[in-house]
Amino acid sequence: MLCTTVKKDIDCNFMTSQGCTFNGGSCHTIVEKCNGCDHVVSFQGNQYCRAYADPSSKWVLGRCNFATNVIKDGLKESKRLNPLKESKRKSRGK
Numbered sequence: 001m002l003c004t005t006v007k008k009d010i011d012c013n014f015m016t017s018q019g020c021t022f023n024g025g026s027c028h029t030i031v032e033k034c035n036g037c038d039h040v041v042s043f044q045g046n047q048y049c050r051a052y053a054d055p056s057s058k059w060v061l062g063r064c065n066f067a068t069n070v071i072k073d074g075l076k077e078s079k080r081l082n083p084l085k086e087s088k089r090k091s092r093g094k
Contacts, residue, residue: 005027006027007027007043010041012053014027027054029047033070034047034059035069037064037068038069039052039068049066051066
């Protein structure tokens with residue numbers, strides 16, 4: 001349904017015919033870590049997340065899974081070889 005509380009005329013999963021069913025009755029504003037994310041939208045002078053109603057709870061355990069402004073650090077895949085194959089390659093000079 002379309003939101004009638006904070007993000008007017010935007011499709012929202014929490015809206016029902018009785019109103020907003022999210023905890024507190026409306027969406028919460030973004031936190032500082034959300035600045036620069038593609039999901040941030042401005043309404044009536046405040047900024048809200050288009051993907052989630054309470055952005056601060058997404059950052060509690062680390063990085064928000066919706067964040068487009070954060071680059072994944074240290075997740076390079078290291079190619080692991082079988083130790084037996086590696087020793088054979090070294091002996092052949094490859």
